[in-house]
Amino acid sequence: xxxxxxxxxxxxxxxxxxxxxxxxxxxxxxxxxxxxxxxxxxxxxxxxxxxxxxxxxxxxxxxxxxxxxxxxxxxxxxxxxxxxxxxxxxxxxxxxxxxxxxxxxxxxxxxxxxxxxxxxxxxxxxxxxxxxxxxxxxxxxxxxxxxxxxxxxxxxxxxxxxxxxxxxxxxxxxxxxxxxxxxxxxxxxxxxxxxxxxxxxxxxxxxxxxxxxxxxxxxxxxxxxxxxxxxxxxxxxxxxxxxxxxxxxxxxxxxxxxxxxxxxxxxxxxxxxxxxxxxxxxxxxxxxxxxxxxxxxxxxxxxxxxxxxxxxxxxxxxxxxxxxxxxxxxxxxxxxxxxxxxxxxxxxxxxxxxxxxxxxxxxxxxxxxxxxxxxxxxxxxxxxxxxxxxxxxxxxxxxxxxxxxxxxxxxxxxxxxxxxx
Numbered sequence: 057x058x059x060x061x062x063x064x065x066x067x068x069x070x071x072x073x074x075x076x077x078x079x080x081x082x083x084x085x086x087x088x089x090x091x092x093x094x095x096x097x098x099x100x101x102x103x104x105x106x107x108x109x110x111x112x113x114x115x116x117x118x119x120x121x122x123x124x125x126x127x128x129x130x131x132x133x134x135x136x137x138x139x140x141x142x143x144x145x146x147x148x149x150x151x152x153x154x155x156x157x158x159x160x161x162x163x164x165x166x167x168x169x170x171x172x173x174x175x176x177x178x179x180x181x182x183x184x185x186x187x188x189x190x191x192x193x194x195x196x197x198x199x200x201x202x203x204x205x206x207x208x209x210x211x212x213x214x215x216x217x218x219x220x221x222x223x224x225x226x227x228x229x230x231x232x233x234x235x236x237x238x239x240x241x242x243x244x245x246x247x248x249x250x251x252x253x254x255x256x257x258x259x260x261x262x263x264x265x266x267x268x269x270x271x272x273x274x275x276x277x278x279x280x281x282x283x284x285x286x287x288x289x290x291x292x293x294x295x296x297x298x299x300x301x302x303x304x305x306x307x308x309x310x311x312x313x314x315x316x317x318x319x320x321x322x323x324x325x326x327x328x329x330x331x332x333x334x335x336x337x338x339x340x341x342x343x344x345x346x347x348x349x350x351x352x353x354x355x356x357x358x359x360x361x362x363x364x365x366x367x368x369x370x371x372x373x374x375x376x377x378x379x380x381x382x383x384x385x386x387x388x389x390x391x392x393x394x395x396x397x398x399x400x401x402x403x404x405x406x407x408x409x410x411x412x413x414x415x416x417x418x419x420x421x422x423x424x425x426x427x428x429x430x431x432x433x434x435x436x437x438x439x440x441x442x443x444x445x446x447x448x449x450x451x452x453x454x455x456x457x458x459x460x461x462x463x464x465x466x467x468x469x470x471x472x473x474x475x476x477x
Contacts, residue, residue: 064179068136069109071179075213076220077115078108080123085212086116089184089205094118095264096201097169097186097194104209105132106173106182115182120163129158131187135170136180142171142199147191159187169194171202173209184209284353284424291427298343298431300455305372305380309333311344312351312370312382329355331370338374340454346428347382347452350436353421354384354448362386362445379434379453387445396438400426425450 072078086104094102104116112130114123127133131154135143145168148154159165170185184206186194290296303311309331316326351370358368369385391399400422422436425448429436434452441447 067177068179068181071175071177072106072108072181075106075181075217077213077216078106078113080113082123083115086209087118088116089209089212090116090118092264093184093186093202093205096198096205098198099167099169099186099188101165101187103132103185103187104173104182105130105185107132107136113182119187125158131157131159131168132170132183132185135183135185136172140172140174140180142169142203144169144194144199146193149191164189166191167193169199169202171199171206173206175210176214182209280352281420283349284420288420288423288427291424291431296427296431298346298455300341301344302339302341302456303344303347304339305333305336305374308342308344308347308380308382309370309372312348312355312372315348315352316355326359328359328366328368329370330367333371334373336374338378340378340380340452341456342380342432342452342454346432347450350425350428350450351382351384353425354382354450356421357448358384358386358388362388375451377453379451382450382452383447385441385443385445385447387443390440390444391438391446393440399438400436 077083089104090102093104094100099119101119102117103114103120106113106115107127107130110127111124112127112132114120114125117123131143131145131148134153145151145154147166148157148160148168149166154160154168159168165187167188167190168185170183172180173182173184175181184202186202287296313329313331316329355368355370362368366387369383371383371385373381375381425436429450429452432452433455434450436448436450438446438448
């Protein structure tokens with residue numbers, strides 16, 4: 057079967073090759089996608105496929121042990137050659153295009169529904185499809201959900217390609233920050249968007265919707281880790297620049313709580329957070345987003361490692377030296393004095409084995425807190441509290457004077473006040 061004039065086959069093959077996954081090696085990630093596709097299509101067989109010049113590689117599969125088949129003996133070749141539209145075959149035995157395929161003659165498959173997997177450059181590199189041994193059809197909602205899964209497949213492939221590039225780029229440290237900024241963050245966002253769309257498909261049952269909700273939570277965590285890693289790399293090179301606005305303690309607290317509701321939904325019950333912001337007219341020039349992200353890392357640790365029913369204290373107060381102090385206090389197992397300095401190091405981990413907890417650090421979240429506080433002209437530390445747990449503290453100064461000095465050094469046409477940034 058030749059590619060139609062609308063498809064540049066050479067470009068398509070080059071795109072397939074860039075993902076470096078064309079082989080018969082099993083892949084549990086795509087097996088999981090095939091499992092979801094089978095549930096959506098109510099079909100005994102489901103595949104995630106990639107097509108090279110001569111073969112269809114079944115990268116994810118349910119209901120068949122076939123890892124590859126000749127391209128000219130596959131339904132999926134027709135799917136990608138018809139220009140990006142879904143292919144639905146109600147009864148292959150009655151369709152001259154498919155009635156002689158091995159799927160039909162040997163495996164007794166009659167029904168096929170497949171949607172193409174489209175790369176960012178537009179190339180159709182494979183499919184997500186379902187097959188059945190009974191003649192039947194598929195609903196528009198089911199096809200819509202399969203399309204969402206196809207977007208998830210390409211997002212996963214893009215992430216893998218990005219990670220492969222990252223592994224090579226790590227040998228060239230100066231390129232890592234720029235690479236992550238343009239690639240990795242975008243890929244995580246794409247995955248999240250694809251899963252969110254799939255989770256809204258009307259054809260999904262309650263159990264499958266719960267699975268996709270868990271995947272969304274994982275994607276949110278991946279997005280936070282990715283962003284922290286990028287900013288740690290920038291901060292270690294002195295390139296993390298704050299964007300200053302004027303904020304009161306109350307406004308900063310509101311910012312933290314809004315972010316917590318959006319980004320900590322997968323953590324323990326956020327209703328445990330007990331906020332207190334000192335009233336007053338004092339404001340400081342700071343980067344409220346960076347400060348809020350430090351608070352989120354503190355809150356995530358507290359929610360994860362403190363006793364499940366315990367309250368997490370979150371306070372922000374103005375200090376006499378025109379700085380603000382943010383504290384997150386828990387009633388967890390505490391941190392030994394000798395470890396309170398090292399905990400903020402990059403990739404540092406602290407483990408506690410006790411009856412209730414194993415306290416660990418990813419090595420990125422608290423490292424981000426260190427570099428972000430430095431970018432804000434402040435500092436972070438941890439201390440024991442009266443409840444036997446830990447208080448994680450952020451002290452940030454008013455950067456108005458620093459901003460004024462920087463503005464004075466700029467040409468008049470380039471100046472903006474801290475409140476306008």
